[in-house]
Amino acid sequence: MEITNVTEYDAIAKQKLPKMVYDFYASGAEDQWTLQENRNAFARILFRPRVLIDVTKIDMTTTVLGFKISMPIMIAPTSLQKMAHPEGECATARAASSAGTIMTLSSWATFSMEEVASTGPGIRFFQLYVYNDRNFVAQLVRRAEKAGFKAIVLTVDRARLGRKEADIKNRFTLPPFLSLKNFEDFDLRKMDKADSSGLTKYISGQTDRSLSWKDVKWLQSITKLPILLKGVITAEDTRLAIQAGVAGVIVSNHGARQLDYVPASIVALEEVVKAAQGLVPVFLDGGVRRGTDVFKALALGASGIFIGRPVVFSLAAEGEAGVRKVLQMLREEFELTMALSGCRSISEITRNHISTDWDAPRAQSAPRL
Numbered sequence: 449m450e451i452t453n454v455t456e457y458d459a460i461a462k463q464k465l466p467k468m469v470y471d472f473y474a475s476g477a478e479d480q481w482t483l484q485e486n487r488n489a490f491a492r493i494l495f496r497p498r499v500l501i502d503v504t505k506i507d508m509t510t511t512v513l514g515f516k517i518s519m520p521i522m523i524a525p526t527s528l529q530k531m532a533h534p535e536g537e538c539a540t541a542r543a544a545s546s547a548g549t550i551m552t553l554s555s556w557a558t559f560s561m562e563e564v565a566s567t568g569p570g571i572r573f574f575q576l577y578v579y580n581d582r583n584f585v586a587q588l589v590r591r592a593e594k595a596g597f598k599a600i601v602l603t604v605d606r607a608r609l610g611r612k613e614a615d616i617k618n619r620f621t622l623p624p625f626l627s628l629k630n631f632e633d634f635d636l637r638k639m640d641k642a643d644s645s646g647l648t649k650y651i652s653g654q655t656d657r658s659l660s661w662k663d664v665k666w667l668q669s670i671t672k673l674p675i676l677l678k679g680v681i682t683a684e685d686t687r688l689a690i691q692a693g694v695a696g697v698i699v700s701n702h703g704a705r706q707l708d709y710v711p712a713s714i715v716a717l718e719e720v721v722k723a724a725q726g727l728v729p730v731f732l733d734g735g736v737r738r739g740t741d742v743f744k745a746l747a748l749g750a751s752g753i754f755i756g757r758p759v760v761f762s763l764a765a766e767g768e769a770g771v772r773k774v775l776q777m778l779r780e781e782f783e784l785t786m787a788l789s790g791c792r793s794i795s796e797i798t799r800n801h802i803s804t805d806w807d808a809p810r811a812q813s814a815p816r817l
Contacts, residue, residue: 453781454737454758454774461532461761468618469531473760475614476704482712483704486735489712492805493744498790506783507793512729512752513599513674513695515571518548520794521742521778524700524733524754525575525601525678530558530626532764538567540759543771545570547779552601552754555588560629565595573599575678577606578656578663588630589671599695600671602664603702605679607657610706664692678733679706681716683723690727696751697724700733703756714745715806721749739781746794747802 451457462470476483508519523544530536537559544551545568552573553564561574574592578585589600614620622628656663667675674695680686681699689697699717701710710716713734721730729751736742736753745753755778762770791797 457761457765461764465764468620471614471618472620475612477610478708482701482708482710485712486704489714490741494803496801501790503787506786510794519779520752522550522754523759524756525552525554526756526760527554527556528558532760533767537564539768540771541567543768547775555630556628558626561592561595572597573601575601577603578659579654580656586670599674601676601678603678605702605706661692683719686720686723696729698731698733718748739778740785742782743785746797
């Protein structure tokens with residue numbers, strides 16, 4: 449069967465992967481309302497295409513933190529990729545490099561940052577959680593710098609691990625043939641496998657719940673790499689992030705895996721963009737499955753988007769070739785959307801090219817007599 453769009457990889461991955469593994473990748477927190485809303489919200493954005501524009505040449509290139517990439521489509525950090533395919537994060541890194549775009553490596557990767565760096569040239573960011581052991585955090589940052597990673601993506605929306613009922617029912621634990629290669633010094637054998645999720649208990653015990661804005665300053669004091677904050681969805685936190693001197697923010701609800709009933713990333717995007725006032729770039733993570741979604745995010749002010757689940761599902765289905773195909777399909781769809789909307793370059797994509805259901809004036813209550 450010929451794969452014609454990104455979402456088809458979901459069903460293939462569901463057939464190929466053990467239920468525990470597929471559910472780990474696919475499920476969201478609690479009622480999974482935000483998980484569905486991450487997709488549904490894109491459908492409430494319509495196009496206002498312009499016509500009679502010469503679109504013979506379409507330029508999709510853009511710059512992220514000073515690095516030129518072939519398109520504004522990048523790879524988000526997704527953990528435990530070796531559960532999907534034996535080549536895991538290394539295959540993903542090669543696919544991203546081949547596509548001329550950025551890969552973000554999860555700190556919870558099943559290949560080390562050094563192993564991923566050894567796959568060849570490429571622009572790579574390193575995603576970081578802050579743990580109770582700050583010396584270990586500093587060690588991770590130094591390793592990322594030495595391995596040639598170009599930015600730190602600090603995830604800030606996981607003071608505690610969200611409640612994913614699928615993982616509880618499946619009693620999810622890390623498969624015995626895998627290890628979290630970036631911190632093998634931690635003894636995973638201490639995980640309580642009698643608990644509903646040994647991994648949940650372990651992570652919850654190691655992540656620093658006291659993480660605050662002062663720690664962003666601390667992180668800046670130990671590295672010269674630019675820092676992106678991932679997990680910002682409000683104007684208030686956007687302004688604080690800018691005050692803290694970060695290089696940019698990623699609007700994300702953690703793939704709907706943390707707090708349920710938060711807005712879809714695409715809905716929160718415009719509030720963050722307006723608060724940023726162009727002082728830092730704003731990126732979107734969550735729900736992107738089509739090139740049309742990429743265009744909509746850019747029209748709402750995003751400087752680029754990150755994809756997560758399409759990567760692990762295509763990796764499970766076809767390995768590196770699957771990830772390459774996902775990036776190529778999204779690229780081709782995005783290029784077509786630009787052409788049919790009358791946009792020849794990223795800079796020509798504007799808010800005027802779309803309309804949203806939240807643009808409509810709200811009905812006013814009848815005046816009291």
